[in-house]
Every structure is written in C-alpha cells, then in structure tokens.
Amino acid sequence: MPDLVEMIKQIAADVYDAKAPMEICYGTVQSLSPFKIRLDQKKTFGKEYFIVRYGTTTQSFEVGDELILIRMQGGQQWLILDRKGAL
Secondary structure, eight states: OHHHHHHHHHHHHHHHHHHOOEEEEEEEEEEETTEEEEOSSSOEEEGGGEEEOTTOOGGGOOTTOEEEEEEETTSSOEEEEEEOOOO
16 A cells, blocks of 8 residues: 555656756856866766757856756756856
8 A cells, every 4th residue: 555655646746747847957167178067066967968059169168157057857958048147
C-alpha cells in the first residue's frame, strides 16, 4: 500500500511540473575558457548545457557576469536570456 501512495504522489508532482514547462533562474559566469556557469553554491555546468540567443556567443560575457536563464523542463538545459542588470 505505501508504494501505491508514493506512486500517486509522484504522478501528482509530475502533473504539477508539466504545468510549468520552464523556470527562470540566475547563474554566474565562472570561466570563459572553458565556459562555465555556476547556478547555485555547488553546481557548475559547461557550455554543452546552455543555449544562447542568435547573435550571442560565450565571448559576449565576462567572468562574474550574472545571467538570467530559463531552465527547460525535463532536462538539464538552460537558455541564456541576457545579463542581469539594474535600471
């Protein structure tokens, strides 16, 4: 019976996640060669995990830049929107 309860909980969580196919998050450029972005205190990802907009390259950024990212649902892949800035 506990397995059935856990299965129902997982199905409910999956349905909830499917309603939000993407999530906005922030990251910091850690290095340019190789290109790496730190997403939280412990996780750093290389360029193979990121998609950049047309006309943007990894050389468009500097170490320490804070970036606005959209995390794609269902995998570890992020779209880099732009640098985080102030008005």
